[in-house]
Amino acid sequence: MIFGDETGLPLSSEAGVLVLAAGQGTRMHSPLPKVLQKLLDKPMLWYLLTTLKRTFSSRPMVVAGHGRKRGEEACGSFETDLIYQERQLGTGHALQVAWDHIIRGGFKWLVVLNGDTPLIRPHQIQALLESVRSKDADVGLMSLELDDPGSYGRVIRSADGRVREVVEAGDFDARVHGPDVSEVNSGLYAFRISSLERILFQLDSNNKQKEFYLTQLISLAQQSGMTVEAVNAGRCSGLLGVNTPGELIHQEEYVRSCIVNDFIGQGVFIRSPDTVRIGPEVFIEPGSEITGPVEIYGKTRITSLSRIFSHCYIEDSFIDGGQVFCFSHIVESVIDSDTGVGPYARLRPGTRMRKGSRAGNFVEIKNSSVGAGSKINHLSYIGDTSMGEGVNVGAGTITCNYDGREKHETIIENKVFIGSNTALIAPGVLQEKSMIAAGSVITRDVPGESLGIARSRQKNLEGRSPLKNFKKSD
Ligand code: UD1
Ligand code: MG
Secondary structure, eight states, rough: TTTTTTOOOOOTEEEEEEEEEEOOGGGGGGSOOOGSSTTTTEHHHHHHHHHHHOOSOOOOOOEETTBHHHHHHHTTTOEEEEEEEOOOOHHHHHHHHTHHHHHHHSSOOOOOOTTTTTOHHHHHHHOOOOOOOOTTSSOOOOEEOSSOTTOOOOOEEEETSSSEEEOOOOOOOHHHHHHHOSSEEEEEEEEEEHHHHGGGGGOOOOOOOOOOOTTTHHHHHHHHOOEEEEEEOSOOGOOOHHHHHHHHHHHHHHHHHHHHHHHHHTTTTTEGGGEEEEEOOOEEOTOOOOEEEEEEETOOEEOOEEEEEESSSEOOOOOOEEEEOOEEESSSSSOTTOEOOSSEEEEEETTEOOOOOOEEEEEEEHHEEEHHHEEEEEEEEEEEEEEEOOOEEOTTTTTEEEEEEBOOOEEETTTOOOOOOOESSEEEOOTTOOEOOOOEEESSSSSSTEEESOOOOOOOEEEEEEEEOOTTOO
């Protein structure tokens, strides 16, 4: 799948990598730092750091600033060196702030990426670095082609085809720079560190935004007689930056369709594929069937012969050959083979449905194991319960597992039969082959092969029905 296959040859320890992720992302109109906005179920930064892990042997340096604490949390599971940019004075300033860290790495080359370009792939980074190395260039950048260059930096070339400068959208003036171009800067750069050192601190903020632009390094390099190399990736959706909610949704749709099409190509039957959202860490075996709309996220695994019907939400779960019927919500649960869940079932964390078991409509199960062949077919709540094999749970059965302070366990042994509308007050044990009469409130253990009944006795009061005196016209 898209984020699983491309291993990328780890580059030599000669190259360090820096991610610029400190910007406020004002165009996103959200208090969340931009790089933490999600595509499917993962923050943009997750995609980038996953790619870098597969590409570099050194740990990435990440410039964080706005929302630093949350940034640290997001990087938590990755090995990174965080650098703090207190005031976000521009992409060039972010690079200056990181300079001491960069030097300490002892690298010959430095790859710099914008943190808001989450779908960049290892082979693109490698292509740029290899091009710069093989041509012995000082500075390299990856460009792409757009029909409308919009807010991107324009790549301006001289008559001989060499890159002269990158002009930011706000500073672009056709009278000075000539007709608008379709080649734009992707925000992926490679620098020879000894060359970068000579120009980095010459950056100024004499531009429309009064910021220190990293892109000014291109013209500074030219003016210093350095070699600038641009690799044009053409029309490449994965290189698009994400600055606005519209761009976020556009990129999310791109990665979503890549993932879904990849699974279809591998032999997963995905019906209504445009409505299926599968996260980048999900694993689905060929031979399983999924009908949209559905959402499947986290580290969910779905094995062959599983079927997921429409309108389901599944997260961090293992569907091992079971069937999940429409409108079911499943989180951190395991569903064995020949098992049916739903329609309208909710499996909360810690649920295990063993082979041949069944959780039907409007059944909620939490932190419970349901034994092989056991059935909870309608309108029940089963919490903190260990249920044996061949149990039948009648409609409306509730485990009363919470006393207001603590949770308590219910044990239901093999072949127990629970009549409808039963309340099982935990803790309690229903021993093997016991039967609970419908409508009971069970407060004590029920011994094996016994009938537990706890309801008031019925009285029939002869002639006392109020209907008795009603006339036909009433
Ligand atoms: C940038 C490029 C532009 C390119 C585009 C590609 C500059 C000046 N412009 O524009 O040429 O076409 O990316 O997507 O670089 N950041 C910091 N500290 C700061 C400011 C920004 O770390 O002080 C980070 C942001 O978090 C972001 C990245 O740098 O991840 C790029 O910044 P952004 O404001 O998105 O630049 P663009 O306007 O998209
Ligand atoms: Mg951007």
